[in-house]
Amino acid sequence: MKRDSNILNNVDWITVLLLGILIIMGWLNIYASVYQEDADMSIFDLTLNSGKQLIWIGSTVLIFVAIIFIDFKFYESVSFLVYGVIIFLLIAVLIFGTKVSGARSWFELASFIRIQPSEFAKFATALAVARYINIPGFRFSKPSNVVIVTSLVLAPILLILLQPDPGTALIFFSFIIVFYREGLAPIVLLIGFIFIILFIFTLFFSQIYIVIGITMLAIVVIIFTEKTFFKIGGIVAVAIITIGFTFSLDYFQSNILKPHHQKRLKVLINPDSDPLGDGWNVTQSKIAIGSGGFLGKGFLKGTQTKFDFVPEQSTDFIFCTLGEEHGWVGTSLVIILFSILIIRIYFLAERQKSRFARAYGYAVGSIIFFHFMINIGMTIGLFPVIGIPLPFFSYGGSSLWSFSILLFILLKLDAHRMQILLR
């Protein structure tokens, strides 16, 4: 019995508290988003999303207990196994899965229980990547290491893209933060960042302007640097590669990106360009949040969400309900809570003694961070519409379970951090 209480004492209760607050707030907002004034509705009604969510919330307590009481060494040892199972499931779902709104992402176990393997791929990949990074002698300067660790992330991305569910696939790019923390050269990030900027530019400007822009930039840089043969040659080479890249991007957009994806990206910059079509979601979402004002309309008093102007109110657009009913005060509180939670997770990761636990912690923080950034960014028009949930907040069992497992494993590892001996 002594040992049990010890473990519970070692659990980082600050994280658990933050988590608890977010889950309860999410639950209340789920109720608010399905609430109809004229119907007599209870938050506990099991036919409602709020009632179902309560069951999911209850089950996370069981998950918590289970994860805490399993031996902490177990997680590292089963990492690759879990990863393998999930990869298998991701392949299986492409064949046996149920098609929901155009994507084959779900296993339908019973009429009311559906499991989304891509949700669980997040923690499985986190475990596998952390495990691989923890291999003695792993270094990002070693090409073979880089190839394998990148493949561990790319495999689920490709399988999820096949479903196709580009939103969830996008989340796996959060591993770049883990790589960065574990020693990936910043130049890789910089190049990636430049390519993203170029990608956005090619959407809005004609090819010729971008070529002119790059050329001008190159000339300016040449004027202001030492005019040695190597430097000039290097700059010219970079310019040519960049221009070549924009051409390939152009090809990618017009031949690979579907028109509705292009539209979504354009709508992001100017939602009024198509207010009734693709801009509808963004516009209505902003209207709902914006109409909340400073203090909001009050709990259950929202109109935009209740009258179905905002799509997917209890899942992807749950933030609208919060914004409408609780105003800037409510949205700020949630954003601050999330920021604290994420930074707390990075803090926990940083204090781990094993590289496995630290890399895993960074993966957990980054996955939640990406969800937070993309989901809220989407509802306020800073990000294209990508259907991914807000962690712990949105309605949905798979996502709540997956985030809970993700985080609880970290809490378990953290509780035992003193038992790790540095190699």
Add this chain to the structure above:
Amino acid sequence: MNESRKIIIRLGVIFVGLVFLIKLFSIQVLSDNYMQAAENNILQRIIEYPYRGLVYDRNGQLLVINDPIYDLMVVPMEVEVKDTTLFCSLFDISKEEFVEKYKEARQYSVIKPSIFIKQISNTEFARIQDKLINFEGFYIYARSVRDYPYQTLANALGYVGEISKNQLDRDTTGYYRMGDYIGISGLESSYENDLRGTRGVKKRMVNVRGVEKGLFKEGRDDTLSVPGEDLMSTIDLEIQLYAEKLLAGKVGSLVAIEPETGEILSIVSSPSYEPSKLSGRVFSENFVKLSQDTLVPLFNRPIMAMYPPGSMFKTLQSLIALQENVVKPDEFIYSDGRLIGDLAPNGYYDIKDAITYSSNNYFFKLFRRIINQGDDPNPYLNARYGLEQWRNYVVRFGLGVRLGIDLPNPTSGYVPTLSYYDKIYGKNRWKFSNIYSLSIGQGETLVTPLQMANLAAILANKGYFYTPHIIRSIGQDGLPDPKYLIKNEVGIDTIHFEAVIAGMQEVVRSGSGRRAYMTNIEVCGKTSTVENPHGEDHSGFMGFAPKENSKIAVAVYVENAGQGGRAAASIASLIIEKYLTGEVKRKWLEDFALKGEFIY
């Protein structure tokens, strides 16, 4: 290196959080647009159009009523039309129109109703009513347009039409909205605020599919519609119809007034139009036709057409001269045809005879006395003083000023001012010899038929008038506009009317107005044969009856109909007979008036 990366990552999180906080602050706290947009999203205004007030004649006969019409509304989101061809043929529109209208509606709103087809008549509605269920997303809104049991009084009643962009911009009360109806001319315009009533607005919340979700703010902002006030007019329908019949096919005006109240019994503008032509769906088509008509049927002649008063003006000249004491009623003045063209024989005339025979030379002399009253040796200064004095009288008779009739845009006519002659001849460069044509009602003076009818009423009342008006009660038992209860004295002593009225009676008994004579009714009148440089003279008559306690004062102008004693006097007399006895016994005169061949 790890230290700095650790910090960079955390800063990244804080940066994203801050960007969100700032962006949210801008859309939630700084901008009102979203709040407005949210309200627009869920608010549906259901407008209850009030019934416009009705208009009655003086005996309680309805002149203007309301007719139900139907607007077809469309909610694009719900639209499901399987057979567009059937729809188009049912509503009698082309396929292109359908597509165009649908596009417009979509642009306005996908979820809110907008007008698809306007003003479907009752009969049409009956035809399509049960077929409407085949077309989802289309609804019927009931409204009403004006209808007229009698096709009469068009110019006075005016018409109602959809409010124009201009009027909307000028509306400072903020009452009107796009698509509202508003009184555009006639009584509909001058009594718009009484007639229109108050629009009722119910605010409902709707969801994204337009399904009602209950009252907005528990209905606290909702208002009920209040029907417009009825107007009780002074018009005698029977007289009006008869007068219009008499003036049919002629260009001219008739105004009949009850002298002791100023109530207008009949006001005719000819040619006119059928008022129902400017109501409902046919409005625009007919309006174009009417406004291009060379006989200008939309021109309300009794209050807008200006003519010289002609010899009718001699009654007024006599009164001024008597009041100014430049002549005695029994004073005889020798008049021959030397000063001015004249049809009256040479000889001695007193006031009565001068009016009876319409002696131009007599009035030339009388007017000279009025103008040259001053004792200044300078005739130019005398004329100034005299004209100023004279004009003051004329204006008190309601000439040269707008009579405040309750119809929009009456003209004031024209009575020349000192500055008018100063401009033409130079200051102090004109005297009586420049302005003598005013003496016989020719020259620069211009009057409207309404002003002449009012002159007849002043003569009948022997010195006062009530401003002529058409509405005597706003609401069934209401009051008229208070300004119509004010007695206007014209500044002539009652005693001076004796001789003038005696002359007018003689005009009808034996003078130029003999056609107006009746054995049983004492009619007093004065004819005008108004010189018209553009063609045949205009025929004018002004008079009242009976001589004592007059019940009716009339003025008639018939354009290009020659002598005043023919067309105008006949028509005026028939109206007097009809009004006072209820029937017309003089069929020969009626035939003469109806036939309209006055020039031979």
